[in-house]
Amino acid sequence: MKNKHEDLGSFINMSKNYQKQMMNQAAEYFHENMKVIQKNLQECDMKCIVGKLQNGTN
Numbered sequence: 001m002k003n004k005h006e007d008l009g010s011f012i013n014m015s016k017n018y019q020k021q022m023m024n025q026a027a028e029y030f031h032e033n034m035k036v037i038q039k040n041l042q043e044c045d046m047k048c049i050v051g052k053l054q055n056g057t058n
């Protein structure tokens with residue numbers, strides 16, 4: 001039977017790896033969302049600019 005210290009050590013390593021994995025997934029998700037948000041903002045800006053040009057306002 002393994003001693004408690006070994007079990008605790010492997011548990012801590014598992015926790016650290018899991019935490020790292022979650023952080024990577026969160027960062028990836030955030031990055032993808034930022035791309036979508038930027039694209040939407042650019043489209044919105046273009047619509048606003050075109051709208052202003054058509055309406056003759058600035």
